Amino acid sequence: MADRIAVNDLRRHAISTETAVRTSVERVLNSGWYVLGQEVEAFEREFSDYCGVGHCVGVASGTDAIELGLRALGVGRGSRVATVANAGCYTTTALMALGAEPVFVDVDRDAKLMDLGHLKQILSEAALDAVVVTHLFGLLHDMESILDLTARAGVPVFEDCAQAHGARRGGRHAGSFGAAAGFSFYPTKNLGAVGDGGAVVTGSADVAGQVRRLRQYGWESRYRVGVSGGRNSRLDEVQAAVLRAKLPLLDGWNRRRRDIAARYTREIHDPRVRCPAVHGEEYVAHLYVVVTEDREALRAHLAEAAVMTDVHYPVPDHRQPVLTGAGGPVAALPVTDELSASIVTLPCYPELSDEEVTRVIAHVNAW
Missing domain, CATH: 3.40.640.10 (Type I PLP-dependent aspartate aminotransferase-like (Major domain))
Structure with a gap:
């Protein structure tokens, strides 16, 4: 592997x-x-x-x-x-x-x-x-x-x-x-x-x-x-x-993150995976987060290919037990709830190699 x-x-x-x-x-x-x-x-x-x-x-x-x-x-x-x-x-x-x-x-x-x-x-x-x-x-x-x-x-x-x-x-x-x-x-x-x-x-x-x-x-x-x-x-x-x-290295790291994110967005073509837009300097790609209706299947597929993923974040604040335990009303946040059930974080950090980025893209598209 x-x-x-x-x-x-x-x-x-x-x-x-x-x-x-x-x-x-x-x-x-x-x-x-x-x-x-x-x-x-x-x-x-x-x-x-x-x-x-x-x-x-x-x-x-x-x-x-x-x-x-x-x-x-x-x-x-x-x-x-x-x-x-x-x-x-x-x-x-x-x-x-x-x-x-x-x-x-x-x-x-x-x-x-x-x-x-x-x-x-x-x-x-x-x-x-x-x-x-x-x-x-x-x-x-x-x-x-x-x-x-x-x-x-x-x-x-x-x-x-x-x-x-x-x-x-x-x-x-x-x-x-x-x-x-x-x-x-x-x-x-x-x-x-x-x-x-x-x-x-x-x-x-x-x-x-x-x-x-x-x-x-x-x-x-x-x-x-x-x-x-x-x-x-x-x-x-x-x-x-x-x-x-x-600190003097930060802008260079951010450019690399942005380049990786742009490659993902341009080259991931699986219709079941919704990628973020390509952005300019307003985006420093701290996390690259996609949306899919079958999150666990995508994560399992990528894990089998040795591509790790995460979820940022699976439980929105208005549904955290520390707030809901009091029994009060839960805020109506339909988009927040929808996203919390469907977001997936892909690898994105400056030290990723171009070959590794290519592998991530290929395995997402092979899903």
Whole structure:
């Protein structure tokens, strides 16, 4: 049997970046300073410059970035926040931690992003305190249209950029459109650390200052807690140093991901498999997700050919037991439900060889 093709292969990624990563880690070890030091400060400057915003605050994870970023925007207990339900429950988890109420918006069947018509309807029905826009699978949403709707309602927008590092529209990067944005640096991300990590980016000095306080116990100054809702959520020096080493390589990796995705879309011809559109720089192909009515048959066929697949994500937020267990009404999200039953993720990462991409295409078409 041919060699197994993984959905993602972090070992290959580690080999390709080994020298730069080892040098970065050794620099931290030799410094004797491991938390909130020069590496974090340098990465925050470099990443904020990359995103085209004034401020970046490193935190411990992408989910913390959502929670602390929203808290800095004034979201708290009783707040109503619009979000999608097809993005792995990460934003919903943050909202529950804040005591806020998720208001679920259905998604567009093709883009799989927040449906603008449904968002407009929700904005017209009752007041919202914020909207979280998730750039799912690496596709940057049409932020001008989103902001046009939310500005008229006076509602701030938080961007969830966990899967969209480097995506661009009109020369602007993901994370530069909303009042603030959250990034994850989990190892599988387009820009990944060697452990957990995250960041909040924003153009507001006030929001950035609030997140800096919240990430370290709510300190106004050392050992003086002046802000409620704080915690220990700090990006450590090792992760920051690794991210600094990888950041200059991100755009090249994204181009490779986009090339692989474009080949899939152009060359997969099985009529039972619906592929995403070919996109430009607004798409960084974090995940390549197709739709089929017989998901398990396709996955079994590909597994037999040593092509691994995954499902991102099989249980939408509005059907998670943590929400449905209370016995309340389940949101009506027909497209979200349809997609959750039919999506399949194919291998897509920069280290895939052209021959492996050809194999994946051939095996899908042979189904």
